[in-house]
Amino acid sequence: MRDLSAVRIAVTGAGGFLGRHVVEALAARGCRDVLTPSRGACDLLDRSASLGWMQSHKPDMVVHCAAATGGVGWNNTHAYEAFRDNLLMTLHLVDACIDCGVQHVTHISTSIAYPPTAAVPFEETSLWKERPGGPTAGYAHAKRLGQAVLEHAQSQHGLQSAVVMPANMYGAGARMDPSRSNVVAAMVKRFVDAADTGASEVVCWGSGRPMREFIDVRDVADGVVRAAERVDTPEPINLGTGQMCSIRELAERVASCVGWQGEIQWDTSKPDGVDKVCCDVNRMQQALEWLPCIELEDGLRRMVTWYLEDVRKGA
Numbered sequence: 001m002r003d004l005s006a007v008r009i010a011v012t013g014a015g016g017f018l019g020r021h022v023v024e025a026l027a028a029r030g031c032r033d034v035l036t037p038s039r040g041a042c043d044l045l046d047r048s049a050s051l052g053w054m055q056s057h058k059p060d061m062v063v064h065c066a067a068a069t070g071g072v073g074w075n076n077t078h079a080y081e082a083f084r085d086n087l088l089m090t091l092h093l094v095d096a097c098i099d100c101g102v103q104h105v106t107h108i109s110t111s112i113a114y115p116p117t118a119a120v121p122f123e124e125t126s127l128w129k130e131r132p133g134g135p136t137a138g139y140a141h142a143k144r145l146g147q148a149v150l151e152h153a154q155s156q157h158g159l160q161s162a163v164v165m166p167a168n169m170y171g172a173g174a175r176m177d178p179s180r181s182n183v184v185a186a187m188v189k190r191f192v193d194a195a196d197t198g199a200s201e202v203v204c205w206g207s208g209r210p211m212r213e214f215i216d217v218r219d220v221a222d223g224v225v226r227a228a229e230r231v232d233t234p235e236p237i238n239l240g241t242g243q244m245c246s247i248r249e250l251a252e253r254v255a256s257c258v259g260w261q262g263e264i265q266w267d268t269s270k271p272d273g274v275d276k277v278c279c280d281v282n283r284m285q286q287a288l289e290w291l292p293c294i295e296l297e298d299g300l301r302r303m304v305t306w307y308l309e310d311v312r313k314g315a
């Protein structure tokens with residue numbers, strides 16, 4: 001196992017939702033030489049800026065959290081942009097890593113990269129069986145290709161890497177802007193707004209029946225750091241809880257954490273999406289010798305507290 005406290009580690013996207021928690025997880029491991037370039041200092045869409053930054057700072061390892069992301073809606077309306085920007089960022093970063101002798105890259109992919117027809121729970125072996133599809137296909141395609149970039153970088157240049165595929169994340173620091181947020185963040189905002197305005201009813205999309213997997217961002221950050229410590233090849237590894245919760249149960253839990261007691265209506269004229277989304281966690285358990293430990297209820301409470309105290313009060 002690699003001792004991360006003794007190496008210089010750069011975290012791309014360190015100001016983002018996951019990146020901030022990865023920096024905290026590294027600090028908790030005793031890492032003292034952690035570099036956190038902003039987009040202004042190292043724009044990964046700019047090949048020469050990426051190379052220049054890497055040449056000036058020469059990290060030993062990189063954890064690549066930078067990405068062009070949004071919820072399903074943003075991905076659907078920005079399919080080409082999501083594909084182009086995510087692929088370019090990874091290519092520029094890996095090119096610069098090869099040029100500067102970086103030893104290891106941890107790439108953050110996503111469970112969204114699985115084909116829409118993959119059997120549930122998603123096993124890593126099913127990732128490449130079919131093309132990505134559905135509203136997130138552009139983003140998913142680029143994320144899958146990140147793995148291919150690292151495979152070829154390893155075969156020609158010996159660059160070691162790990163590829164992790166987190167499930168849907170929630171927690172403090174999530175994007176709350178409705179145009180780019182995911183389902184948990186959207187619900188937190190909606191129920192807090194309902195409590196503020198005294199609304200007696202909240203309408204949610206669909207039937208509430210679809211089953212989804214959610215993981216606390218602090219658990220993901222821990223899993224990412226464990227992958228950086230333990231994994232040397234870009235064989236994908238899910239990062240999930242292996243447990244599902246219905247959208248209806250999620251809404252009820254968020255409403256309860258917020259303390260809102262009105263009625264939740266389900267607008268069944270709106271689409272549900274696929275029935276079930278959940279990762280198989282066997283490879284993760286073996287490769288990382290680890291399971292996530294934060295219960296959904298505890299994580300949601302922490303997220304609501306963060307939203308009320310850090311976001312709303314500061315607004």
Ligand SMILES: NC(=O)c1ccc[n+]([C@@H]2O[C@H](COP(=O)([O-])OP(=O)(O)OC[C@H]3O[C@@H](n4cnc5c(N)ncnc54)[C@H](OP(=O)(O)O)[C@@H]3O)[C@@H](O)[C@H]2O)c1
Nearest residue numbers: 013015016017018039043044045066067108110166168169
């Ligand atoms: N959120 C989820 O539920 C989820 C689930 C599975 C996987 N993931 C993956 O986890 C990783 C982190 O996601 P996140 O939710 O933390 O995203 P995020 O909050 O949107 O953060 C993305 C970060 O990337 C930076 N960035 C964007 N474009 C850049 C560029 N051209 N050059 C340098 N930096 C750039 C952003 O900087 P600015 O702030 O300056 O824009 C931001 O710091 C991504 O790879 C994502 O695909 C996320």
